[in-house]
Amino acid sequence: xxxxxxxxxxxxxxxxxxxxxxxxxxxxxxxxxxxxxxxxxxxxxxxxxxxxxxxxxxxxxxxxxxxxxxxxxxxxxxxxxxxxxxxxxxxxxxxxxxxxxxxxxxxxxxxxxxxxxxxxxxxxxxxxxxxxxxxxxxxxxxxxxxxxxxxxxxxxxxxxxxxxxxxxxxxxxxxxxxxxxxxxxxxxxxxxxxxxxxxxxxxxxxxxxxxxxxxxxxxxxxxxxxxxxxxxxxxxxxxxxxxxxxxxxxxxxxxxxxxxxxxxxxxxxxxxxxxxxxxxxxxxxxxxxxxxxxxxxxxxxxxxxxxxxxxxxxxxxxxxxxxxxxxxxxxxxxxxxxxxxxx
Amino acid sequence: xxxxxxxxxxxxxxxxxxxxxxxxxxxxxxxxxxxxxxxxxxxxxxxxxxxxxxxxxxxxxxxxxxxxxxxxxxxxxxxxxxxxxxxxxxxxxxxxxxxxxxxxxxxxxxxxxxxxxxxxxxxxxxxxxxxxxxxxxxxxxxxxxxxxxxxxxxxxxxxxxxxxxxxxxxxxxxxxxxxxxxxxxxxxxxxxxxxxxxxxxxxxxxxxxxxxxxxxxxxxxxxxxxxxxxxxxxxxxxxxxxxxxxxxxxxxxxxxxxxxxxxxxxxxxxxxxxxxxxxxxxxxxxxxxxxxxxxxxxxxxxxxxxxx
Numbered sequence: 001x002x003x004x005x006x007x008x009x010x011x012x013x014x015x016x017x018x019x020x021x022x023x024x025x026x027x028x029x030x031x032x033x034x035x036x037x038x039x040x041x042x043x044x045x046x047x048x049x050x051x052x053x054x055x056x057x058x059x060x061x062x063x064x065x066x067x068x069x070x071x072x073x074x075x076x077x078x079x080x081x082x083x084x085x086x087x088x089x090x091x092x093x094x095x096x097x098x099x100x101x102x103x104x105x106x107x108x109x110x111x112x113x114x115x116x117x118x119x120x121x122x123x124x125x126x127x128x129x130x131x132x133x134x135x136x137x138x139x140x141x142x143x144x145x146x147x148x149x150x151x152x153x154x155x156x157x158x159x160x161x162x163x164x165x166x167x168x169x170x171x172x173x174x175x176x177x178x179x180x181x182x183x184x185x186x187x188x189x190x191x192x193x194x195x196x197x198x199x200x201x202x203x204x205x206x207x208x209x210x211x212x213x214x215x216x217x218x219x220x221x222x223x224x225x226x227x228x229x230x231x232x233x234x235x236x237x238x239x240x241x242x243x244x245x246x247x248x249x250x251x252x253x254x255x256x257x258x259x260x261x262x263x264x265x266x267x268x269x270x271x272x273x274x275x276x277x278x279x280x281x282x283x284x285x286x287x288x289x290x291x292x293x294x295x296x297x298x299x300x301x302x303x304x305x306x307x308x309x310x311x312x313x314x315x316x317x318x319x320x321x322x323x324x325x326x327x328x329x330x331x332x333x334x335x336x337x338x339x340x341x342x343x
Numbered sequence: 344x345x346x347x348x349x350x351x352x353x354x355x356x357x358x359x360x361x362x363x364x365x366x367x368x369x370x371x372x373x374x375x376x377x378x379x380x381x382x383x384x385x386x387x388x389x390x391x392x393x394x395x396x397x398x399x400x401x402x403x404x405x406x407x408x409x410x411x412x413x414x415x416x417x418x419x420x421x422x423x424x425x426x427x428x429x430x431x432x433x434x435x436x437x438x439x440x441x442x443x444x445x446x447x448x449x450x451x452x453x454x455x456x457x458x459x460x461x462x463x464x465x466x467x468x469x470x471x472x473x474x475x476x477x478x479x480x481x482x483x484x485x486x487x488x489x490x491x492x493x494x495x496x497x498x499x500x501x502x503x504x505x506x507x508x509x510x511x512x513x514x515x516x517x518x519x520x521x522x523x524x525x526x527x528x529x530x531x532x533x534x535x536x537x538x539x540x541x542x543x544x545x546x547x548x549x550x551x552x553x554x555x556x557x558x559x560x561x562x563x564x565x566x567x568x569x570x571x572x573x574x575x576x577x578x579x580x581x582x583x584x585x586x587x588x589x590x591x592x593x594x595x596x597x598x599x600x601x602x603x604x605x606x607x608x609x610x611x612x613x614x615x616x617x618x619x620x621x622x623x624x625x626x627x628x629x630x631x632x633x634x635x636x637x638x639x640x641x642x643x644x645x646x647x648x649x650x651x
Contacts, residue, residue, distance in 0.1 A: 128626045130622075134621065135622050148611045153609065271442070308449075317445070
């Protein structure tokens with residue numbers, strides 16, 4: 001029954017979007033067609049679906065491990081930015097000298113950057129009991145300012161007409177495209193690999209088991225001698241590394257350079273993806289595809305119906321609300337209790 | 344360092360702290376009742392947009408503030424129904440509320456980006472506002488600033504000196520015992536969450552009508568989260584919320600002035616200061632586990648369902 005709630009939530013979101021489009025004075029059926037069907041009418045559209053699902057799923061896979069261990073890393077957006085900065089920095093300085101090793105080194109640097117950024121909340125939580133929620137979130141803003149600083153200063157492209165962006169990376173160090181005529185790249189199969197590893201980790205390894213026990217029954221975990229400290233570190237390192245990988249895959253993927261806006265909030269949307277995917281790797285991949293479609297739909301209605309693309313964020317938020325509410329009706333049975341008995 | 348410069352810094356600090364005071368005092372009440380609402384940022388953004396759009400549409404800022412309070416309370420009600428009646432996880436629901444508020448305000452606010460608005464005016468008190476230094480320091484703020492101080496006294500008084508405040512704290516410390524003694528646990532929590540929604544609405548409205556009189560997508564820039572951090576920093580005590588808010592306001596204003604002076608430190612680095620200060624302050628407060636254990640409401644973040 002655990003899969004029922006996301007389906008109910010998606011159906012409820014669809015029904016609400018019907019009403020919203022009608023309220024905005026658009027023919028709702030036509031609008032739904034433009035939002036959900038039209039983006040997938042072409043090979044290019046499917047490529048975009050996989051392209052945008054990749055960072056969402058990568059971030060969400062890492063976050064989900066943490067959430068199931070009661071570690072609330074909500075700063076994936078910042079870890080993604082740091083991954084982009086570190087990977088992009090390696091690409092800028094050494095990309096031309098590393099030859100065939102360039103891409104793996106860049107991706108590893110991105111993961112290391114994201115993990116290092118997540119190490120701050122991990123250290124502060126385990127050493128000083130500081131809430132990882134607030135620290136990881138504050139670091140999102142700091143990471144974005146750091147990126148702005150670099151792009152307005154030392155990393156700015158001297159031939160870029162003063163735009164805050166770095167020079168374009170060499171074609172050879174970009175992630176290779178999967179097929180001609182679309183933009184999905186090697187990052188998508190990498191993400192599927194990460195999903196498989198994450199499943200093995202959480203379902204088959206003792207470390208994953210310890211994390212789940214720590215999340216669902218902290219008292220039992222303490223009694224069994226499972227270290228909370230280790231869980232916090234593991235959750236944040238994995239989450240940060242995955243988000244960093246997502247960030248670096250964007251800059252050596254579709255973007256091809258460092259710029260101020262790397263992500264339209266993938267790190268935050270990934271929180272929704274993790275929950276809608278029920279914190280399970282397979283579910284997360286599917287949920288990421290759905291969320292990716294919401295991004296594409298937003299762009300599609302902006303072009304086709306002159307509606308703001310921000311409708312995406314509205315639908316994403318709604319989806320999570322419906323999911324949380326649906327969980328109750330899936331998990332419990334409603335029963336009428338007469339007043340007399342209740343009293 | 345002339346006097347006018349110092350006066351400008353102090354008044355700037357007070358103004359920058361005002362939205363934090365509103366948001367943090369509201370969250371403090373919700374948390375003392377045992378409800379952790381991480382949706383402050385979302386409620387602030389929706390409040391900011393509502394106040395701005397109603398203010399532009401009707402020309403009346405008072406109506407704008409009223410509307411902001413109403414919409415933010417609606418969002419808080421949604422949060423309350425989910426977490427209190429439907430027993431959802433408070434952390435996840437709060438995050439959902441923030442993401443929803445971000446999306447909703449970005450979507451509905453597209454038309455209002457770049458419009459001008461007549462910001463909140465300073466109150467002019469005959470006689471007092473003319474005074475040389477005390478005038479600008481004490482008597483030339485807008486009504487919302489004085490309101491924030493009044494709110495502090497009201498919250499402090501109700502929380503610590505009245506029966507209703509005692510009930511609220513009991514519900515936050517031990518809902519089961521409060522329930523056994525006949526206290527309406529869920530009703531108290533509903534009221535506390537709605538109060539938090541209302542003050543978040545005012546905080547947001549202050550952003551878009553006074554601090555920076557305009558509407559920009561995501562304009563709260565983490566202030567809702569800083570307000571959440573302030574409550575921890577204040578160890579759930581109203582007076583410390585007030586002092587903490589002024590501290591943060593001071594950091595914000597000092598870094599703005601430092602940018603203006605051109606100290607050779609890049610503006611991006613200076614802009615990191617309020618966020619970095621939040622982290623540092625959290626570390627200082629949380630360093631000793633006893634501080635949190637002794638002060639945090641014991642039932643914070645835990646669902647409670649009265650057995651019938």
